[in-house]
Amino acid sequence: MQRLMIADASDVVRxxxxxxxxxxxxxxxxxxxxxxxxxxxxxxxxxxxxxxxxMAGALELIAGIRAMPGGKAVRIYYCVIESDLKKLMAGKRAGATDFLLKPFNRKILTTVFGNFAAAA
Structure with a gap:
């Protein structure tokens, strides 16, 4: 089974x-x-x-994971509220694999992650 971690300050989003x-x-x-x-x-x-x-420390979290042994294999999705180019580039520089726009719903999460879950 694939392991997925959510790091978000919002209880509802998590x-x-x-x-x-x-x-x-x-x-x-x-x-x-x-x-x-x-x-x-x-x-x-x-x-x-x-x-x-x-979330405070989001970029440091991404960079910290990338620096860990095996950390380069983690698929990291940087979740943004709007398509702010500066924020997107900062996420990419820190090591984000891809991006998600908030708010997301079942359809979006199923589209993005459904194939990965099925492959496990």
Whole structure:
């Protein structure tokens, strides 16, 4: 089973995403801040990570994971509220694999992650 981690300060976003992604077949963990997520990654790296761009320490979390042994294999989705080129480029420079626009829903998460869950 594929492991997916959500790092987002919003309880509602984490709860909704956890439910949808669990239904798709992922083992989901979630953290409310970047530091706790980084510590969680030291225990076990996820296969996928969704990081909220608005969360304090988001870019440091991405860079920290990329610096870990095996961290380059993690597919990191930098979650932004709007298509702000400066924010997108900062995420890409830190090591984000791709981007997600917020707010997301079941259809978006299924489209983005459904094939990965089915491949596991």
């Amino acid at each position: 709860k909704v995403a956890r439910r949808i992604l669990s239904e798709l077949g992922f083992t989901v963990t979630d953290f409310a801040d970047a530091q706790d997520a980084l510590v969680g990654c030291l225990t076990e790296l996820p296969d996928f990570l969704i990081v909220d761009a608005g």
